[in-house]
Amino acid sequence: MASLMVQEKLETTYLAHTENASGVPHLLREHLYFVGKLARHFSEKACPALNESADWAGRLHDLGKYRDEFQSYLRNQRDSSTETHHAVYGAAAAFQRESNGPAFAIAGHHAGLHDRDALQELLLGSKYQAETRVPPLLTRFERELGKLPERIADPDFIQTSPYSVEFYIRMLFSLLIDADRLDTEAHANGFCRLAPKLDAAGLLQRLMDEKNAKSSEGELNALRHRIFQACLDRANEAPGFFSLTVPTGGGKTLSGMAFALAHAAHHQLRRVIVVIPYLSIIEQNAAQYRRILDPDDEGIVVEHHSAIPVPEDVDESRPLSPFEKHPAEYAVENWDAPVIVTTSVQFIETLFASRTSRCRKLHNIARSVVIFDEVQTLPSHLLNPLLNVFRELRQHYGTSFVFSTATQPAFRRRPLSLTEGFSPDEIKPILDDDVAKAVFRRLNRVAFKPFPRPDETLAWETLAESMAECDQVLCVVNVRRHAFELWEKLRNSVGDKDSVFHLSSAMCAEHRLAILGEDRDPAPGTIRWRLRNRQPCRLVSTQLIEAGVDVDFPAVWRALAPMDSIVQTAGRCNRENLLTDENGNAIPGKVIVFRPETHSLPAGIYKTATGLTATLLDGMDMEKLTTDPALFDRYFDQLYQLVPTDRKIQEEREKLHFRKVAGLARVIEDDTQAAVVPYGKAIDIVRTIRERPVEPGKPRISRDDLRALQRYMVNLHTRDHQRLLSLKAIRPLLPNLDIPVLEEGWYHDHLGVLIDQRPTEDFLL
Known part of the structure; x- marks a missing residue:
């Protein structure tokens, strides 16, 4: 026993991570100290009431790395297993001191926040034997970092509401994750990341x-x-x-x-x-x-x-180098x-x-x-x-x-x-x-045509012919399939095909901006350049043009949609109030709401809101849409009584079921995955990343890379992503980094990502 104690005293170099590219190991005591200090620094700026819990969450988060099994694993003397998992022990130490916030945060700092019952099973179950394994780890911890208090104080305000408790845990978790990742990144790079402050x-x-x-x-x-x-x-x-x-x-x-x-x-x-x-x-x-x-x-x-897809750990298995398994995890926004x-x-x-x-x-x-x-x-x-x-x-x-x-x-x-x-x-x-x-x-600058009768519909071909007669016209439709169909028919109805444009979420951000043109000095041939230089410009777009896009068309068509969407589309008509008649007198722009012959609508609230809009607008003076802001107070009041406004999320939040809440609180029902598309500079950025030399202990991709790439990403629905995978049209950015990259040939100059549906003109010689 005495010889073991001597060995314990001599071997005091506990590691948090292996050596970086400069050959410097990451000492555990330094990592724990600086993560705690950084988490406290963040809490001081965010909410000082969290200072103590943030500091100790940071100091305890890797307590389990004091285990001999983990140290042997880092030194490549054994393989990864349940015995090398580490997050549970710091969480147990906090839990034993009735500090639930740090316990949740520490336990999830690799695998994500657990639901309360799963956390209790993790801390009190037999799998990790945390109750008996924590005391000797605390002995090593306290020898290097000082005495752990008997209780870690949670902020007083969480007593007011169960939702305050739930959100406090989330905030503490965020403080810990950012501090941990930044300190690990600093070890790998040899310097700390500095961010500009708000002036x-x-x-x-x-x-x-x-x-x-x-x-x-x-x-x-x-x-x-x-x-x-x-x-x-x-x-x-x-x-x-x-x-x-x-x-x-x-x-x-x-x-x-x-x-x-x-x-x-x-x-x-x-x-x-x-x-x-x-x-x-x-x-x-x-x-x-x-x-x-x-x-x-x-x-x-x-x-x-x-969003860059970063796989989460199902358990607590970690690679020898933090950048081997999930390299993007340390560079996320x-x-x-x-x-x-x-x-x-x-x-x-x-x-x-x-x-x-x-x-x-x-x-x-x-x-x-x-x-x-x-x-x-x-x-x-x-x-x-x-x-x-x-x-x-x-x-x-x-x-x-x-x-x-x-x-x-x-x-x-x-x-x-x-x-x-x-x-x-x-x-x-x-x-x-x-x-x-x-x-x-x-500021009312438009005139609405009378609302269509219930039996009054319009075919895409007829609409394309009407748009072809206008030099400058915008049509906004509800689904991408309609935008594709109308764009193709419009191209066939005009002699100047360069005057016909398409915008949808199938195009990456950089592509859409290139089609639109810069706001101040648009390039020749772009939408804004044509509009300002009185050149022919006919645009077919999905709803994405409605909110905040500064374009000014004399005439606008809008497929029947929710009331707020109709008004937002009308905001793209005569925006600068420059329309005049032949005598120079100001005249309003023209807005036409129509029912498509094939009236497909996105499911859910969009469909419900469109039905409510049709009921409210039938027989109403359409001018109220742009002159009476109180109209929307009544509209939304009725709408929120027709649609769900919670889906039991609040109930699950009270129970501290974090994973259940995450599953319920999705903005878009269909899962999507962001993929890099071969447009513009993206091709060179991808090539640079793939050809970058591998440096041991250093990530091959940085936050700057991710920030540059996101402007060339398109969110693919799961079914489309799977289809492209089956066609071998997608491959990972790097072998160990599953950011999908679309192969060349699957991205259209006018329409963006295309899988099965291609314009007829693509097949004509």
């Missing part, structure tokens, strides 16, 4: 300079300046919930950002997060923000919309930039995920300003959980929210639908009601 006052000045450079002449520009100034005037109010109700074309993009930056400057908030609908073209707003706020590409504005532009899918699933790669960025939402652009597109089946989490973020984590749209939804509390809705005084309008109504009346 809200400086960025606001850049935005002001941009605004002042724009013309203030004319009624439209005068109204935009008035809205912008109103946003600045209200920015000093206490953090909370704000609504910005402005008609399309009123300058919401810049005005909302002005409020956010001024609000952040006044209250020392950390970042601005702009959330755009998953059906929107995110790249336009991101490009505009980058041009104004980040002209030197310093990483001030980060665009994030494509963590939103450590001053301005983040992301999608509803990314933001919402971050709030309810159980996986490490998705949860990692959650703590960076705390003490931020979150702008929901086109907030009416929030998924109704998640509304009650979402509103509850928004309230948690506001009350305990210092986050402000701006709900921005032309069609403000009714998020009022309702006992039979929105039980988590807002009280009448909980949301503060940035524009007073009388100002908002006046703005809507004065």
Whole structure:
């Protein structure tokens, strides 16, 4: 026994990870200390009440690596097995001290958050014998890192609600994951990653300079300046919930950002997060923000919309090198930039995920300003959980929210639908009601054709012929198959095929932006260039053009859809109020709502909302759609009574069933997987990554690689992904990195990803 004690004293070099590329091993005591310190640093900025639990979660997370079995494994003296699993022991140490938050966070720091019953089985069951194995590990731990307290304090505010407990665990988990991955990455690279901090006052000045450079002449520009100034005037109010109700074309993009930056400057908030609908073209707003706020590409504005698939560990098996098994795990996006532009899918699933790669960025939402652009597109089946989490973020984590749209939804509390809705005084309008109504009346620039009768339908061929007679015209349809069919018929109906364009989610972000053209200086031949130079331009698009895409057509067709979608499409018509007759008098643009002969609709709320819209619009004065903002209050109030607003997510949150919640809280029902497509620079980026030399102990892919690649990604439905796999049209980016890359020949210059359906003209010589 004495000789064993001597050996124990001599062998004090416990490892967290193997040697990096420079031959330096990662000492366990240093890893635990710095992960705890970094997690505490993050909590200090996010919510100081979490400081103690974050620090000890970081120090204890790899307690199990003090086991001789794990050290032998790292030294390549034994194989991986249950005996080399490690996360359970630190979790057990926290659990024994009645510290449930750290126990959940530590136990899941590789495999993801467990459901409560599964965690109890893990900690109290016979598989790991944690109760008897933890004390000798703590002896080694305390010898290197000091005494562990008898109890690790949870924040007092979690006593107020079971949902506060659940969200606290998520926030603590995020702090731990980010700290652990960053410290591991620093070991591999030999340096710590530094992120730029938000200089809200400086960025606001850049935005002001941009605004002042724009013309203030004319009624439209005068109204935009008035809205912008109103946003600045209200920015000093206490953090909370704000609504910005402005008609399309009123300058919401810049005005909302002005409020956010001024609000952040006044209250020392950390970042601005702009959330755009998953059906929107995110790249336009991101490009505009980058041009104004980040002209030197310093990483001030980060665009994030494509999720990299990072496999989770089913158990706790780990490779000798952390970068051998899941190399992308350490490079996933963590939103450590001053301005983040992301999608509803990314933001919402971050709030309810159980996986490490998705949860990692959650703590960076705390003490931020979150702008929901086109907030009416929030998924109704998640509304009650979402509103509850928004309230948690506001009350305990210092986050402000701006709900921005032309069609403000009714998020009022309702006992039979929105039980988590807002009280009448909980949301503060940035524009007073009388100002908002006046703005809507004065910004109306379109005239609607009468709503079609129930039996009045339109064939695609007839529609294509009508569009061919217009030099500039937009048609928005509900599904990609309709966009393909109408695009092909329109190409056959005009002599100038270059004037016909297609936009859909089958195209990557960079491709869509190349088709649209830059907002300020569009390239010749693009949609925006043709529109501004009065050249023929006929565009067929799915719904993604509705939210925030700055185009201006004199005539717009819209397949019957939800009421807010119709209004958003109308916002692409006569946007700048430049239409005149032959005498130079201003005239409105023309908006036509039609029933397609084949009226396929996406299932769920989209179909329900379209039916409700048809009922409400039948016999109604169509002009109210663009002049009466209160109409949408009534519309959404009725809609939320017809569709589910929870799906038992709140019930599972109370039970601390994190994995069940993650399965229920999906924004899109169908699973999708992001694939890199062979468009533009993506071909060279992929080649560079694949040809990069392998360096032991160092990852072959970085966060910069992932940020560059996401603009060349398309989200494929599971069935399409499987079909492409069977056709050998997809292969992994790297042998041990399952990021799918589409082979050349499967991506169309006009239509994006094509599998079975190809245009007839492709087969003509």
